[in-house]
Amino acid sequence: MQGTGGSRRDTVIVHGNASGTPTPDGSGTYGTAGSATVAVEADDFQARNLTVSNDFDEKAHRDVSAQAVALRTAADKVLLDSVIITGDQDTLELDGAARARPGRVYMTNSYVVGTVDFVFGSATAVIDRSVITLKKRWDGTSAGCVTAPSTPAGRKGFLIVNSTFNGDVAPGSFALGRPWHAGGDASLDPQTTVRDSTLGSGIRPAPWSDMGGFSWKDDRFAEYANTGPGAGTPSGDRPHLSDARASGQEVGDWLGDWPPVTS
Structure with a gap:
């Protein structure tokens, strides 16, 4: 799926369903996954040079569950190159292809x-x-979280590398991540690693947060070699990988035998 314009902003796929939006047949609501503007369930999918947006208006629909997905992937070997994925809550849903096999995604030269x-x-x-890009909520407040991995045990989760975290938000108001044990599943082992990236001032000094009664300290959250005003020194609330461990958390370790070909 490739935008034909000179800019990724020239081709925009947009819709505005949220989790709590009623379905047209009156049978219920869309749910989080069903709210996606674009849903990908085919392996070897590629998107380039376009924008996918969910423009659900939280302010106008404060009585509706506001999770509103722009892009959802549930497939293996998904390449997102030079795209913009934009929304508010739950913008980019990256799921496995199936419980029995992983779903690998490689996003590059893009914006979320x-x-x-x-x-x-x-x-x-x-x-x-x-x-x-960290974004203020509809009421102007700054309080958010970037990642919520629900990684199965024995698999790799999210790796954010060589990237920039920015946004017009209050200093120290956003977490880098928190563990999503979907459905209260204690067998999951959520993982986010942020490395070799520039962290803006919006990132919290203690950048990881608990979720749903599960402590981030029981899962896999770490940084390595980040810089910028939102970066910080290692501590009990801010674990950093050792050089040895970081050597095993490179892009190639995540993608395995799949070398995505970017433009």
């Missing part, structure tokens, strides 16, 4: 914009050389 848990799911995913 959101407020709460706006990169989430069970996929083995790399966000490389991209910009993650």
Whole structure:
């Protein structure tokens, strides 16, 4: 799927369903996954040079569950190159192809914009050389979280590398991630690693958060060699990988035998 314009902003796929939006037949609501503007369930999918947006208006529909997905992937070997994925809560859902096999995603030269848990799911995913933009909520407040991985045990989760975290939000107001044990599943082992990236001032000094009664300290959250005003020194609330461990958390370790070909 490739935009034909000179800019990724010239081709925009947009819709505005949220989790709590009623379905036309009156049978219920869309749910989080069903709210997606674009849903990908085919292996070897590629998207280039376009924007996928969910423009659900949280302010106008405050009585509706506001999770509103722009792009959902549930497939293996998904390449997102030079795209913009934008929304508010739950913008980019990256899921595995099936419980029995992983779903690998490689995003590069791209932008992701959101407020709460706006990169989430069970996929083995790399966000490389991209910009993650932190966004204020509809009421002007700054309080959010970037990632909410729900990684199965024994698999790799989210790796964000060579990227920039920015946004016009209050200093120290956003977490880098929190563990999503979907359905209260204690067997999951959520993972986010953020490395070799520039962290803006919006990132919290203690950048990881608990979720749903599960402590981030019981899962896999770490940084390595980040810089910028939102970066910090290692501590009990801010674990950093050793050089030896970081050598095993590179892009190639995530993608395995799949070398995505970018433009």
